[in-house]
Amino acid sequence: MASKRISIKDVARRAKVSITTVSRVINKFPSVDPVNVKRVEKAVLELKYRPNMSARRLVSGANNAIGLVMPGYPGIFHSFFAIEIIRGIGHACESLRLDMVFHITDGHNALDNSCLGGIVFVDIIENRKQVEQALEQNVPCLIINNVVHDLDVSYIGIDNVKGGKVAAEYLVNLGHRRIATITGNLNTQAGFDRFDGFMKELDEQRVDVPKAYVFRGDYSRRSARQAAEYFFSMEAGSRPTAIFAQSDDMALEVIAVAYEMGIRVPEDVSVIGFDDNPQAIYGPIALTTIRQPLFEMAEKGVHMLHELITGKREEKFKSALQPELVVRDSCIPLTHS
Numbered sequence: 479m480a481s482k483r484i485s486i487k488d489v490a491r492r493a494k495v496s497i498t499t500v501s502r503v504i505n506k507f508p509s510v511d512p513v514n515v516k517r518v519e520k521a522v523l524e525l526k527y528r529p530n531m532s533a534r535r536l537v538s539g540a541n542n543a544i545g546l547v548m549p550g551y552p553g554i555f556h557s558f559f560a561i562e563i564i565r566g567i568g569h570a571c572e573s574l575r576l577d578m579v580f581h582i583t584d585g586h587n588a589l590d591n592s593c594l595g596g597i598v599f600v601d602i603i604e605n606r607k608q609v610e611q612a613l614e615q616n617v618p619c620l621i622i623n624n625v626v627h628d629l630d631v632s633y634i635g636i637d638n639v640k641g642g643k644v645a646a647e648y649l650v651n652l653g654h655r656r657i658a659t660i661t662g663n664l665n666t667q668a669g670f671d672r673f674d675g676f677m678k679e680l681d682e683q684r685v686d687v688p689k690a691y692v693f694r695g696d697y698s699r700r701s702a703r704q705a706a707e708y709f710f711s712m713e714a715g716s717r718p719t720a721i722f723a724q725s726d727d728m729a730l731e732v733i734a735v736a737y738e739m740g741i742r743v744p745e746d747v748s749v750i751g752f753d754d755n756p757q758a759i760y761g762p763i764a765l766t767t768i769r770q771p772l773f774e775m776a777e778k779g780v781h782m783l784h785e786l787i788t789g790k791r792e793e794k795f796k797s798a799l800q801p802e803l804v805v806r807d808s809c810i811p812l813t814h815s
Contacts (some may be wrong), residue, residue, distance in 0.1 A: 566776025
């Protein structure tokens with residue numbers, strides 16, 4: 479038979495004091511009578527009582543739980559983006575001795591913020607009301623991977639417009655003019671901004687982009703396969719000589735389809751991705767890509783949020799980290815048109 483779990487009531491009964499007094503002793507309130515402190519401490523030792531940490535935090539007014547709210551989407555646990563964000567936040571929580579409460583949201587249900595010291599929102603996709611609700615309740619909040627100008631909230635994101643511009647500039651400098659792109663989800667800020675930066679740079683470089691060279695994807699390999707099959711079915715004289723796939727997963731799928739169809743990378747088509755997923759190094763050809771510091775963004779964000787929670791920082795934290803071109807083997811200068 480399992481032994482009975484010792485409760486705070488048992489300690490109060492043994493020490494002959496109130497439950498409130500036991501709670502105040504456990505949470506080290508200075509105003510408790512020293513005689514009662516000794517009686518409670520003795521009862522705790524005799525009964526081998528272990529305080530409930532959640533209750534202790536509530537009584538002391540401190541809360542070490544951080545909420546991680548992430549929009550749900552197909553393949554989330556196979557996503558390099560999601561894994562790196564979770565890994566970075568988890569690493570920061572471990573170093574700060576914080577608990578992490580993970581919530582996948584569809585944006586429609588209200589969040590219970592009562593047990594959280596702060597919340598990290600990954601993107602704002604159909605869940606803006608959840609962010610606004612948390613701010614109204616004065617819960618310290620941080621938004622990751624989204625630059626927010628119309629809410630008084632801390633954020634840390636990536637300059638995705640610049641990332642798109644860097645990809646376009648690199649391909650143009652290699653001599654490419656027939657440049658196609660597979661977008662990410664344009665309903666996300668990252669997807670829209672990468673596409674916007676890419677198109678603006680090509681316009682500044684006076685490179686025309688026909689509608690046929692823009693395929694609206696959603697970051698999935700499925701959409702990338704459809705796009706690649708579409709591009710590679712064009713006549714050789716009108717087929718793109720370079721493709722910017724706006725995630726590494728999509729870029730790797732483009733390369734896979736190219737090999738299946740007898741099209742050489744990079745001799746026949748140059749391919750550039752976005753993310754710097756480690757898988758990009760170990761495929762049939764090392765992928766040139768735009769690196770975004772996902773782990774660093776998540777880890778740094780939690781440290782900043784912790785400073786807001788503990789009062790070490792008063793002003794909201796707002797930052798957009800810079801992407802970086804990583805040159806490997808999947809792009810070469812154009813030698814023919």
